[in-house]
Amino acid sequence: xxxxxxxxxxxxxxxxxxxxxxxxxxxxxxxxxxxxxxxxxxxxxxxxxxxxxxxxxxxxxxxxxxxxxxxxxxxxxxxxxxxxxxxxxxxxxxxxxxxxxxxxxxxxxxxxxxxxxxxxxxxxxxxxxxxxxxxxxxxxxxxxxxxxxxxxxxxxxxxxxxxxxxxxxxxxxxxxxxxxxxxxxxxxxxxxxxxxxxxxxxxxxxxxxxxxxxxxxxxxxxxxxxxxxxxxxxxxxxxx
Amino acid sequence: xxxxxxxxxxxxxxxxxxxxxxxxxxxxxxxxxxxxxxxxxxxxxxxxxxxxxxxxxxxxxxxxxxxxxxxxxxxxxxxxxxxxxxxxxxxxxxxxxxxxxxxxxxxxxxxxxxxxxxxxxxxxxxxxxxxxxxxxxxxxxxxxxxxxxxxxxxxxxxxxxxxxxxxxxxxxxxxxxxxxxxxxxxxxxxxxxxxxxxxxxxxxxxxxxxxxxxxxxxxxxxxxxxxxxxxxxxxxxxxx
DNA sequence: CGGTCCGTTGAGTTTAATCAAGAAACGTGG
DNA sequence: CCACGTTTCTTGATTAAACTCAACGGACCG
Numbered sequence: 001x002x003x004x005x006x007x008x009x010x011x012x013x014x015x016x017x018x019x020x021x022x023x024x025x026x027x028x029x030x031x032x033x034x035x036x037x038x039x040x041x042x043x044x045x046x047x048x049x050x051x052x053x054x055x056x057x058x059x060x061x062x063x064x065x066x067x068x069x070x071x072x073x074x075x076x077x078x079x080x081x082x083x084x085x086x087x088x089x090x091x092x093x094x095x096x097x098x099x100x101x102x103x104x105x106x107x108x109x110x111x112x113x114x115x116x117x118x119x120x121x122x123x124x125x126x127x128x129x130x131x132x133x134x135x136x137x138x139x140x141x142x143x144x145x146x147x148x149x150x151x152x153x154x155x156x157x158x159x160x161x162x163x164x165x166x167x168x169x170x171x172x173x174x175x176x177x178x179x180x181x182x183x184x185x186x187x188x189x190x191x192x193x194x195x196x197x198x199x200x201x202x203x204x205x206x207x208x209x210x211x212x213x214x215x216x217x218x219x220x221x222x223x224x225x226x227x228x229x230x231x232x233x234x235x236x237x238x239x240x
Numbered sequence: 241x242x243x244x245x246x247x248x249x250x251x252x253x254x255x256x257x258x259x260x261x262x263x264x265x266x267x268x269x270x271x272x273x274x275x276x277x278x279x280x281x282x283x284x285x286x287x288x289x290x291x292x293x294x295x296x297x298x299x300x301x302x303x304x305x306x307x308x309x310x311x312x313x314x315x316x317x318x319x320x321x322x323x324x325x326x327x328x329x330x331x332x333x334x335x336x337x338x339x340x341x342x343x344x345x346x347x348x349x350x351x352x353x354x355x356x357x358x359x360x361x362x363x364x365x366x367x368x369x370x371x372x373x374x375x376x377x378x379x380x381x382x383x384x385x386x387x388x389x390x391x392x393x394x395x396x397x398x399x400x401x402x403x404x405x406x407x408x409x410x411x412x413x414x415x416x417x418x419x420x421x422x423x424x425x426x427x428x429x430x431x432x433x434x435x436x437x438x439x440x441x442x443x444x445x446x447x448x449x450x451x452x453x454x455x456x457x458x459x460x461x462x463x464x465x466x467x468x469x470x471x472x473x474x475x476x477x478x479x480x
Numbered sequence: 481c482g483g484t485c486c487g488t489t490g491a492g493t494t495t496a497a498t499c500a501a502g503a504a505a506c507g508t509g510g
Numbered sequence: 511c512c513a514c515g516t517t518t519c520t521t522g523a524t525t526a527a528a529c530t531c532a533a534c535g536g537a538c539c540g
Contacts, residue, residue: 061376063384063466064466067384069383071376072376081372086369122326125326126323126326128323129327132321132372135379136299136301136312136331136332137331139378140309142379143382143427144307144309144427184383187382228304
């Protein structure tokens with residue numbers, strides 16, 4: 001049974017038995033981490049590549065005025081920048097959202113792996129390009145979408161990403177995100193998020209629990225968001 | 241006399257004579273492009289890495305409702321994603337802002353260059369990490385900064401980036417950006433940008449010309465923005 | 481020299497933030 | 511297992527920020 005990291009990379013390109021063995025070696029050592037635990041903090045010198053095997057994490061930054069902006073969610077199989085070891089210090093922090101299983105790969109080991117396994121290298125660069133597209137899509141959302149579109153768009157992104165890694169079992173999908181986290185991800189106040197969610201609930205697009213929410217109708221959300229999934233690079237160039 | 245691309249890479253790591261010769265070969269063929277010319281459009285299959293040798297360009301995306309969001313500015317020496325050739329199609333467009341000198345490197349050539357020249361590879365990955373930091377900083381700006389802070393923050397970013405590549409000759413710095421471009425970069429309306437600039441002008445932080453603007457007091461802007469330059473990774477790990 | 485694009489300003493409207501308060505769920509320790 | 515404190519969610523009323531609409535002037539271009 002392959003771990004989420006390996007399974008995700010397989011979606012981005014073919015891997016040989018040897019590639020998979022190398023990935024298994026490198027991600028074999030993992031640790032269990034409680035929710036809301038910083039994996040690395042702004043200012044720390046990064047020495048390891050962080051790989052999320054199970055659970056959710058988030059990249060975030062705290063501003064001088066105390067507010068927080070979340071810049072990305074990491075789902076099972078996702079990892080932080082491959083070449084992060086080149087930096088003198090982190091410019092943001094990464095924290096678990098839920099209890100998680102985390103592998104930390106020493107940067108030199110990751111460099112060696114990329115060098116020796118070209119399939120892995122290609123798959124990882126494809127994954128990274130997708131992440132960058134996501135980053136740009138967030139900018140587009142924050143700049144040019146209304147608050148309800150913005151919420152719906154994030155939901156679509158998360159739903160689609162979750163689908164691809166086999167996390168969506170029915171048409172519905174439960175996210176482990178509180179309204180406070182959503183607010184910090186979308187640049188709004190929790191109060192306003194709450195009102196937007198109320199609206200989406202009344203349209204039967206989603207329902208809300210304490211500390212999490214359920215996407216009931218992703219198609220409707222996509223319509224509200226004006227969602228274009230191209231940015232997630234569903235259609236990568238056929239791997240050669 | 242080395243071109244801007246090579247000079248920029250030298251800032252990110254030491255290059256040998258051989259490295260430099262290879263970079264010169266690859267960027268020797270360039271073309272002059274007028275302002276407001278699309279270099280590549282959303283939906284196009286990317287086959288070349290775009291390198292800006294002179295002038296400014298921007299990444300942008302047009303939404304279904306016709307609005308535009310700019311997600312990045314490319315300055316002399318900057319290039320688009322190295323591995324862009326892996327994608328089936330672009331999820332955004334890239335356009336010149338000013339008249340520019342552009343080199344387009346076929347993706348396989350770029351791959352070969354990175355393979356054969358590890359110094360170049362390292363320098364480029366460092367540059368790319370910096371770009372990603374910039375992307376995240378934009379998200380933070382859009383989500384959690386007031387409009388005046390947001391404008392001031394972008395000005396600081398651009399001033400600092402321009403300084404590093406030797407584009408700032410006095411303490412002042414002229415940017416070739418219209419208020420419309422600024423508005424589309426910062427997720428505001430041109431009308432509101434105009435009022436914010438008026439405010440910054442009255443504080444003697446900047447002045448404005450038609451189609452461009454001048455940063456008069458970058459220190460004051462940094463103060464207004466709450467600017468933290470760490471995200472631009474001034475202090476990279478000492479190249480080894 | 482007429483047209484177009486950009487910048488500027490004012491007035492009115494919309495959107496989202498702020499302030500405030502209470503309810504419901506959760507966690508912990510006795 | 512219950513009591514208590516804490517966090518999250520919810521709602522209403524008010525304020526602040528930014529957008530929209532509209533109009534006009536100046537600069538640049540052919």
